[in-house]
Amino acid sequence: MNSRKYLVEKIVKIILLIFTIFIVFVLLSIFYGIFKKGLSALNWEIISQVPKGGYYFGKEGGILNAIVGSLYLAIGASLIALVISIPAAFFIHTYLFSYPKWQKRVRLWLDVLWGIPPIVYGAFAFNFMLFMGWPSSLLAAMITVALLISPVMIRSMDESLQHNSKGLFESALSLGFFKGEIGFKFLFKQSLPGITTAFLLALGKGLGDTASVLFTAGFTDYIPESITEPAATLPLAIFFQLSSPIPEVKERAYAAAIVLTIIILVISILSRVLSKRFSKNRIK
Amino acid sequence: MSLENNTSLIDEEIIRKDESKGLHNLIYVKDLSLWHGKQQTLKNVELNIRDKGITVLLGPSGCGKTTLLKTFNRLTDLDPDIKTTGSIFFEDKDILTKNIDVYALRQKMGLLSQRPHPLPGTISDNIRYALKLKGIKSKVEQDDRIEYYIKKVALWDEVKDRLKYSANSLSIGQQQRLCLARGLAIEPRVILADEPTSALDPISSRKIEEQFQELSKEFAIVLVTHILRQAKRLADYTAFMYYGEVVEKGKPSDLFENPKTEIFKDYLQVGH
Ligand SMILES: Nc1ncnc2c1ncn2[C@@H]1O[C@H](COP(=O)(O)OP(=O)(O)OP(=O)(O)O)[C@@H](O)[C@H]1O
Ligand SMILES: [Mg+2]
Numbered sequence: 001m002n003s004r005k006y007l008v009e010k011i012v013k014i015i016l017l018i019f020t021i022f023i024v025f026v027l028l029s030i031f032y033g034i035f036k037k038g039l040s041a042l043n044w045e046i047i048s049q050v051p052k053g054g055y056y057f058g059k060e061g062g063i064l065n066a067i068v069g070s071l072y073l074a075i076g077a078s079l080i081a082l083v084i085s086i087p088a089a090f091f092i093h094t095y096l097f098s099y100p101k102w103q104k105r106v107r108l109w110l111d112v113l114w115g116i117p118p119i120v121y122g123a124f125a126f127n128f129m130l131f132m133g134w135p136s137s138l139l140a141a142m143i144t145v146a147l148l149i150s151p152v153m154i155r156s157m158d159e160s161l162q163h164n165s166k167g168l169f170e171s172a173l174s175l176g177f178f179k180g181e182i183g184f185k186f187l188f189k190q191s192l193p194g195i196t197t198a199f200l201l202a203l204g205k206g207l208g209d210t211a212s213v214l215f216t217a218g219f220t221d222y223i224p225e226s227i228t229e230p231a232a233t234l235p236l237a238i239f240f241q242l243s244s245p246i247p248e249v250k251e252r253a254y255a256a257a258i259v260l261t262i263i264i265l266v267i268s269i270l271s272r273v274l275s276k277r278f279s280k281n282r283i284k
Numbered sequence: 285m286s287l288e289n290n291t292s293l294i295d296e297e298i299i300r301k302d303e304s305k306g307l308h309n310l311i312y313v314k315d316l317s318l319w320h321g322k323q324q325t326l327k328n329v330e331l332n333i334r335d336k337g338i339t340v341l342l343g344p345s346g347c348g349k350t351t352l353l354k355t356f357n358r359l360t361d362l363d364p365d366i367k368t369t370g371s372i373f374f375e376d377k378d379i380l381t382k383n384i385d386v387y388a389l390r391q392k393m394g395l396l397s398q399r400p401h402p403l404p405g406t407i408s409d410n411i412r413y414a415l416k417l418k419g420i421k422s423k424v425e426q427d428d429r430i431e432y433y434i435k436k437v438a439l440w441d442e443v444k445d446r447l448k449y450s451a452n453s454l455s456i457g458q459q460q461r462l463c464l465a466r467g468l469a470i471e472p473r474v475i476l477a478d479e480p481t482s483a484l485d486p487i488s489s490r491k492i493e494e495q496f497q498e499l500s501k502e503f504a505i506v507l508v509t510h511i512l513r514q515a516k517r518l519a520d521y522t523a524f525m526y527y528g529e530v531v532e533k534g535k536p537s538d539l540f541e542n543p544k545t546e547i548f549k550d551y552l553q554v555g556h
Contacts, residue, residue, distance in 0.1 A: 098362045167401040171463070174357055174395035175470055176387045176417055185413075189404035283404050283452050 034261060038254025046255055051221045056241070058248035063256050066237035068223045070260075072138060073213065073233060074206030077145035081202050082195070084150045089157035089191065090183030093165050097179075107158065113151040119211035121148045126215035136218030139227040144216045145209060149202040156201065160194025161187055164283060190282055193275040200271035204264050210235035234260045310335035310474065310504045311356070316370035316380075318351060318360070318528075325351050327528040328370070333474070337520030338496060338505045340536070342512075344551065347525045349508040353476045356506070357393035358386045375473075391417075394472035398479045400459035402451035403466075407434075407443050410451050410462055414469035433465040437495055457488025464495060474504045482510065493518060512552070516540060524548050 046062040055061035096103050125144040134140060168190065172182045188195075210233075218230030219240070234256055241253035311333035318326035325348050333339050341349045351360070358379065360366045371378040379389055402410050411430045420426055430447070434440045439461045443454070451462060460480060467475065477496070481489035496505060496518060509515050515522065516536060523533040524547075532539055532548050543549045 098364050164401075167397065167399060168403065170359060170362070171395070171397055171401035172403060173359060173362075174390055174393075174397075175414055175466070176391040178387060186403050280450055282450075283402055 031261070034254050034257045038251060038256075038258045041248070041251040041255040042258055046252060047259060050223060055221075056244065056249060058246050063232075063234070063237050063252070063259070065221055065223050066232040066234045066256065067259060069138070069217070069220075069231035070207050070234040071263075072224065072227075073141050073145065073217060073231060074203045076138070076142040076227065077149065077206040078199055078202040080142055080146035081150045081153050082199055084146065085153040085157060085198065086188070086195065087183075088150075088154045089161065090180075090187050092154075092158055093161050093169065093187055094179040094183045097166075097169060107155065110151040110155050110158075114155065117211065118148055118209050119214075122212040122215055125212070129216065136216055136230050137228045138217060138224050138231040141213045141217035141231065141233075142227065144212050145206045148209065148212050149205050152205075153198040153202055156198040157191045157194045160191045160197075165190070168283065192278040193282060196274045196278055197271050200267050200274070203267050207260065207264060207267075208235060210239060307332075308335045309333065310374065312371075312373040313352075314371045314373065316352075316355065316368065316372060318348075318355060318369075319367045320363070321365045325528050326355070326368075329528075329530050331523055331530055331533060333504055333506060334521060335504050336500060336502070338500045338507055338518050339521040339523065340515045340519035341506065341508045341523050341525060342515055342551070343525035345510075348528045349525060350478055352525075353395065353478050353506065353508060355380075356474070356476055357390045357395050358384075359390075359395070361386065391470045392473045394467035394470055394475045396460075396464055396467055396475065396477040396480045399483050400456060400463045402454070402459050402462055405451060406448050407451050407454065407462060408447040410466050411469050414466050418470060429469065433469045434462075436468060437461040437465040438491055439465065455488075457484045457491070460484060460488065460492060461495070464492070468499075472503065474506065475499065477505065477507045479508050479510060481514070489514075524551065526551075 045060070047067060048064055049060075049062035050065045051063070052059060052061035092103055092106055096106065121144055125140060125147075129136070129140055165187065168186060169182060172186055173179075177185070213233050213236065217233055217236075219232050219236055220230045221232070222229075224231040238253050238256045238260070241249045241256065244250060244253075309332040311331075313329050313331040313333075316326055316329040317324065329352065341352065343349055354360045355368065356372065356374075356379075360368070368380055370380070372380055374389075375392075377384060403413055405413070408427075408430045411433055412426055415426050415429055420429065431440065434443060439458060442458060443449075443462075446453070451459065454462060460483070464480075475496075481492050484492065493514065496507065499505060500518075500520065507518060509518075519536040521534070522536045522539050523530050524539070525531065526547050531545055532543065539548075540552065543552055
């Protein structure tokens with residue numbers, strides 16, 4: 001009977017709707033919580049000044065050091081990750097083309113790497129730095145975060161190339177292009193939307209990840225002037241202030257969380273817009 | 285890569301025989317066998333491709349037609365499990381030997397695949413890529429040739445106002461003609477076409493067919509098709525393959541009227 005189909009269809013629709021509403025509700029209540037607790041402490045001073053002497057006891061100053069530090073870190077790490085990921089993704093689709101088994105293996109490794117918790121990357125990098133006698137610095141944190149986000153970056157470009165790349169590859173080869181040329185000329189254009197999404201995803205991760213920068217970036221009240229200096233980051237600034245017993249400082253932690261959330265929101269929206277724009281010449 | 289002239293030359297005797305019959309062959313396939321791992325896909329294929337006209341390859345699905353085409357432009361290199369024996373002579377050289385320049389070879393053997401694969405970029409970009417590959421740097425000359433080749437495949441009127449649009453915006457039939465134009469811009473000697481009309485509607489198919497008939501005056505065309513009517517309309521020469529073997533070959537008039545083997549008789553019967 002057809003009416004049964006309609007009934008099942010209706011039930012499925014309602015279940016999906018409930019889950020969607022649930023997710024949206026959770027998201028909104030997080031926003032509500034942060035804004036309620038932090039909005040009163042959010043002012044121009046807090047985002048335009050570095051901490052003054054008594055900042056962590058509720059006196060004047062702001063978190064500019066952490067905002068700038070996080071942005072430097074995220075941008076630097078994403079650029080390094082991009083340099084690693086683009087050739088890697090093209091390699092999978094050109095030179096590994098003839099070896100599907102290896103393609104599968106590499107994908108599995110990348111997925112496993114992506115599953116390793118950031119704290120492990122942080123601890124590994126920290127040990128390495130100790131061994132080499134390097135102090136914590138912006139550069140060390142950039143490299144650590146770059147390694148942390150490369151696997152997912154490669155995979156996201158890889159996914160954007162999966163569809164259609166065999167035919168594209170074979171027909172470009174038939175014209176007499178060589179494999180590397182096909183990678184950097186055509187697969188690049190083809191994966192541009194994937195690359196933009198991956199880059200912005202990496203930016204978000206670089207801004208938000210706490211564990212991997214805990215030991216590697218260090219912390220400072222100043223804005224770093226070179227990549228060899230330590231740097232403050234927003235997640236750590238939030239963490240430190242949140243663990244303070246003073247209510248004013250706690251409030252500022254939520255204000256910092258608002259700043260972080262807004263930056264990430266802007267990046268997400270940007271990634272949507274840009275990846276749409278870059279899809280124009282993509283072959284579907 | 286250097287091309288050495290001492291790679292095995294074509295059997296003088298075959299050429300003499302061909303020429304005494306008034307034939308001019310461009311490609312000589314001699315005792316070609318091909319394995320996918322342990323499975324043999326081509327079995328002792330003997331076939332000559334004339335230097336002009338359309339050679340139609342017929343045969344049931346899975347008999348090795350695509351594989352044979354891919355051997356001609358060495359796309360088979362992509363699969364490390366493929367092993368070949370025998371030879372394919374083309375322009376005085378055995379193209380299955382190691383020291384052949386595969387990139388130059390692929391430019392001489394233009395391949396048109398079953399589904400069109402335009403390259404990412406605009407309609408004119410697609411031809412421009414090919415022209416740049418041929419070393420044409422002047423923008424003016426590129427534009428001239430883009431027009432020339434798009435006209436050559438009877439696509440100009442449909443796209444002349446939107447050359448700057450993504451190649452993606454074309455219909456499948458238009459994309460297929462664009463890919464043909466792109467292939468021609470490479471200035472091939474041979475056109476290998478693997479069921480080029482199977483994804484197209486009858487009108488687009490007819491347009492491609494007309495192109496082929498025109499092009500067969502200049503090029504050697506090897507056409508794989510499942511459509512018997514198309515084969516009869518277009519073929520100057522025909523070869524029928526079955527399980528990796530070339531079972532019958534010759535002029536279509538002889539072949540279609542007097543099939544010698546039971547298998548081909550059945551194939552023709554079912555096709556009607
Ligand atoms: N990569 C591969 N590995 C193993 N066997 C393969 C591979 N590619 C093709 N084959 C086998 O080779 C045989 C010939 O395939 P081919 O694609 O050349 O057939 P075809 O004549 O073009 O068929 P169709 O008309 O369906 O396109 C088939 O039996 C196929 O299973
Ligand atoms: Mg085929």
